[in-house]
């Protein structure tokens with residue numbers, strides 16, 4: 769899915785007007801492979817390079833706004849929920865599509881369970897409320913999953929131990 773399509777889905781599921789939300793905005797530190805933290809001034813480094821894309825700012829004719837805790841999160845793929853684990857701001861939901869591409873939607877609150885099916889645009893959960901310096905936002909990662917994985921052990925720590933190669937979740 770192109771990133772603009774994901775903007776359209778987010779706008780629609782949250783009933784935002786087109787003049788409020790036309791496209792996502794990104795700053796250094798929000799992209800795949802970025803080394804810096806975007807939520808602090810200066811050049812503070814992340815503990816590990818960024819595994820995906822962070823969605824926080826968006827813009828429309830009325831100017832720039834940001835996502836809010838409680839915003840609904842639309843799926844960007846058709847697939848099945850295979851895992852859900854805690855992350856440092858909420859939980860991470862793992863969805864695999866028919867090609868075993870795995871999308872991870874992080875820093876969210878969800879009531880979906882392993883085995884649930886999702887479709888493009890269906891609601892995955894909500895942006896989680898956070899405490900501390902990192903504002904509520906959505907993180908999305910993508911990687912190729914193994915056919916024989918035991919999903920009950922999959923966590924962020926496990927993914928890093930496996931040295932998973934993350935790819936761009938949108939475009940192409």
Ligand SMILES: [Zn+2]
Pocket residue numbers: 818819820821822906907908
């Ligand atoms: Zn992130």
